[in-house]
Amino acid sequence: MAKMTMVQAINLALRQEMEKDDRVIVLGEDVGRDGGVFRVTDGLIDKFGENRSVDTPLAESAIVGMSIGMAVYGLRPVCEIQFSGFSYLAFHQIECHAARLRMRSQGVCEVPMVVRAPCGGGVRALEHHSESRETYYAHTPGLKMVIPSGPRNARALLVSAIRDPDPVIFFEPKATYRAFREEVPEEEETLPLGKSVKVQEGKDLTIISYGAMMRPTLEAVEALKEDDGVEAEVIDLLTLSPLDHDLFSESVKKTGRAVIVHEAPRSFGPGAEIISRIMEKAFFYLEAPIARVTGFDVHIPLFSREMAYLPGKNRIVRAAREILNA
């Protein structure tokens, strides 16, 4: 096993899938010679040539639209949108076609494609480069919406996404790209889409999060343990849609308390849906109101203020204490 960053782990997933399957084509702006602006596709063009690692003109709608055509033709395109904040230019291709062609053709056309896009804040970027609008995609029937939280699960989830028969929107938290390393096995490893994981056992409350917010969540859990002697159970969603409500509902039945952490804006955000599912599945087990620690309902501010916007350890700890004392 080698210690890898998330960038290296995603690169490994792409490289191995491209080796195994000549239907897998990587395409997007700057993904070829430049290896992607975050170097996620670094070296693929040297190994596989410009027909497998394809530099495209600068047009998000056609990148996704062309990928749809490639997928219907029988290829497995993995297209990159350079930042998720530019994915809106391709939104209609994703919503009107990638998500719907299976239904429209009654199963004749499948669209097995992956749209990769770096998401989230925390890297002192320009406007449009720090967005967390996963709800747009999680809200769209026919799509799968996946957000890994670390190198190892990013690699395993991307392999599953590439092999999945349905279109997958794969958001990569860019704050996590190089933040830490994990052991990533060379041999094949996959994680099922639509399944969450329990990262830590606990009995006092359940914290549900995903993506880049898993790090402040785990820091908060550590602080709660040391300072308050509280044992929190932690769920990493990994897939937002289809949402795995069984794992967190069972956990809440055990702990009776829940905090949800995401950097996406609060209103109509993932937390709203998660709370609804808890109300449907575990309402009578609740000991306290459910808390949300989220981004605010503003555009993520320019970077001088972005840390005030992003949920951090202290906000999560305070929210947990509030419901523990309720």
Add this chain to the structure above:
Amino acid sequence: MPRKKIELPCAVDYLSILNEKGELDKELEPDISEEVLLKLHRFMVLGRKFDDQLLNLQRQGRMGTFAPISGQEAAQLGAVSLLRPTDWFVPSFRETGAELWRGRSLESVILVFAGYAEGALVGKANGEEQEPMNNMPVSIPVGSQIPHAVGIGWGIKYREKDDVVMAFFGDGATSEGDFHEGLNFAGVYQCPVVFVCQNNHWAISVPREKQTRSKTLAQKALAYDVPGIQVDGNDVLAVYAAAQEAVERARSGDGPSMIECVTYRMKMHTTADDPKRYRKEEEVEKWKKHDPISRFQKYLVNKDLLSDKKIGDLENEIQEEIRSAVKRAEETMKDFTDPLQMFDHIYRERPPYLEEQRKALAEETEMTKDEEKGE
């Protein structure tokens, strides 16, 4: 450091072979077999008659909104007739004639316009066993199917096949970003795609001259170094000749082309639209003189392939074919009562929460039935 002209290849040919009087430019006449000529004629008549019948059904409330093709039969059939079954057909929403040519059944068209998604797969064209063809379903958001055609073309090139893709769209689509992005990508990757623009002069209520100030739509392709030609879109021979050239270019690896078929939308945009609000009846009357079917019939009569009697017999045969398709479709519809069908084909495998919702609707439906029985 002079200021000088950059020479650009920017001529757009205009092609017309058979005029409205049935007069022919012998030099330009394409070599089409008798069998294909008669098949073209048959499908043009079928497209027109089917339009009339669909309009009747819609007006009687037996079917929902649809987009008529009348006037555009030559533009779509002249082009699509060049495709082999393994080639790819990428329609927008006003290509019913071309869809029928590509093997879609009349019942399927009726069922989908009547609101049944599962109608997409019902029936076979003319009840015949046919080779399966590579057809994309109808695409309603204007111009959005164009990049799909490019992706399919990219795949064909990647797999080193000699198939081609033919994508259809209208004059309005040439204002959409996807048109420009798609043509640009096709030019960059030299994809084997034939872009067929049916310039029918109207994008709902916006006339061609307000859609763009460009003199032709074909010239827009030139910006992407894609050859563009404008043809008389009501002249099936001209459309065929231009499509033949473009398909050969694509098949031999020489990249994409665009054909602008100048035609006219004789009816409404869709049945939900009233063209009297924005266009003059005189304009429609003027275009009746350019009708694509009557001029093709003159040509075929002159060639001794058709006679008035043969045309009459064919029309009767087609009417009967449509009548029986309507009957079959309305019978089939009776089996399409299960509301749970909406949960099919969202994902290949239904996720648990969707299974739950499906079950809930099933229970609701049962309860409603029981309540109705109780009353």
